[in-house]
Amino acid sequence: MKAAVSYEYNQPIEVVDIQIGDVGPWDIRVQVKATGLCHSDVAVQTGALPFPLPMILGHEGAGVVLEVGSEVTQAHVGDHVVLSALIHCGVCDNCVKGRPNLCLWGLSTIFSGKNPDGTLRARDAEGREIHQFASIGTLAEELICSEKHAVPIDKEVPFAAACLTGCGVLTGMSAVLNRARVEAGKSVVVIGCGGVGLNVIQTAAMANAGRVLAIDLHEDKLAMAREFGATHTVQSGPGVDIPAQVRALTGGMGADYVFEVVGVPEVVRQGWDSLCVDGTLVAIGVHPSTAEITLPAADISSTEKTLMACLYGTSRPTKDIPLAIALYQQGRLKLDELITHRFALEDINEAVEKMHAGHDARGVVVF
Ligand SMILES: [Zn+2]
Numbered sequence: 006m007k008a009a010v011s012y013e014y015n016q017p018i019e020v021v022d023i024q025i026g027d028v029g030p031w032d033i034r035v036q037v038k039a040t041g042l043c044h045s046d047v048a049v050q051t052g053a054l055p056f057p058l059p060m061i062l063g064h065e066g067a068g069v070v071l072e073v074g075s076e077v078t079q080a081h082v083g084d085h086v087v088l089s090a091l092i093h094c095g096v097c098d099n100c101v102k103g104r105p106n107l108c109l110w111g112l113s114t115i116f117s118g119k120n121p122d123g124t125l126r127a128r129d130a131e132g133r134e135i136h137q138f139a140s141i142g143t144l145a146e147e148l149i150c151s152e153k154h155a156v157p158i159d160k161e162v163p164f165a166a167a168c169l170t171g172c173g174v175l176t177g178m179s180a181v182l183n184r185a186r187v188e189a190g191k192s193v194v195v196i197g198c199g200g201v202g203l204n205v206i207q208t209a210a211m212a213n214a215g216r217v218l219a220i221d222l223h224e225d226k227l228a229m230a231r232e233f234g235a236t237h238t239v240q241s242g243p244g245v246d247i248p249a250q251v252r253a254l255t256g257g258m259g260a261d262y263v264f265e266v267v268g269v270p271e272v273v274r275q276g277w278d279s280l281c282v283d284g285t286l287v288a289i290g291v292h293p294s295t296a297e298i299t300l301p302a303a304d305i306s307s308t309e310k311t312l313m314a315c316l317y318g319t320s321r322p323t324k325d326i327p328l329a330i331a332l333y334q335q336g337r338l339k340l341d342e343l344i345t346h347r348f349a350l351e352d353i354n355e356a357v358e359k360m361h362a363g364h365d366a367r368g369v370v371v372f
């Protein structure tokens with residue numbers, strides 16, 4: 006079966022034949038039906054996220070459970086599932102206090118790209134062992150992963166829409182509901198209107214934010230932002246003073262919340278400078294592992310601004326993926342509209358180029 010593998014940093018992704026072996030006792034085998042392409046996949050390819058290679062990319066998938074291991078209790082053959090990039094143990098301090106996104110066992114597992122039992126399951130035709138991004142690697146026709154990744158969904162939900170709840174939707178929605186807990190009437194600024202930012206926008210609108218200001222380099226993304234609930238938009242670019250623009254739209258005060266969804270330290274700083282006194286910056290963007298962020302020290306002693314780091318939206322996948330699906334089925338959360346481009350697995354490198362061009366909300370592979 007085919008999978009999209011990154012063998013070397015900054016080289017094209019290769020679509021190769023792989024074998025995935027047998028399911029272990031706590032594993033499931035999944036036929037992937039759809040998977041979204043996320044910036045983090047490209048960050049693995051470029052080495053910005055230092056994951057071990059070779060690696061099957063993809064961490065935002067949905068599909069059908071084909072086989073379950075002897076000890077599997079939650080997943081069943083035939084289930085339609087979204088595969089969460091996060092897994093958690095359920096018993097550590099972070100899990101017990103309701104922060105499964107910070108489960109150290111889960112994070113160390115998914116960053117290893119290995120099955121939780123410590124083994125690599127996939128091999129290519131030359132017999133090379135291959136990692137799976139987030140221990141799933143959804144840019145593959147089939148995969149074996151721990152049952153802990155599988156979140157069952159209603160069989161009525163189209164896979165292409167469902168897969169988006171595995172990363173981008175989950176992150177954007179949960180950042181608003183779980184991390185910032187945006188209060189009705191407050192002003193929200195979203196910098197970066199891609200697959201995550203658009204979900205911050207639509208969830209902030211759903212949470213009755215007083216105004217939602219969307220900022221992006223590309224006018225087509227801003228047009229989407231308006232469809233997703235932005236009340237105001239600003240096109241960024243060289244010479245655009247974002248904090249000044251935000252102050253102009255907030256009566257000179259600055260925003261109550263700024264969501265940074267780009268992953269560039271200078272943009273974090275622009276977001277910080279766009280806050281009102283007592284405002285909150287929610288930093289969602291994934292930064293290169295060696296980057297540093299500089300903030301004005303005087304603000305620490307004079308503004309009571311808050312910088313909130315936000316990992317994977319502070320989401321609880323087993324609770325929030327079903328929530329996103331339910332909101333979609335009620336017509337309150339847009340998923341189909343996020344898909345700007347469908348492509349075949351073989352065209353993965355073109356899809357990456359399209360992502361770099363910055364016009365896609367989400368490109369989705371449909372198998
Ligand atoms: Zn992602």
Ligand SMILES: [Zn+2]
Nearest residue numbers: 094097100108
């Ligand atoms: Zn845990």
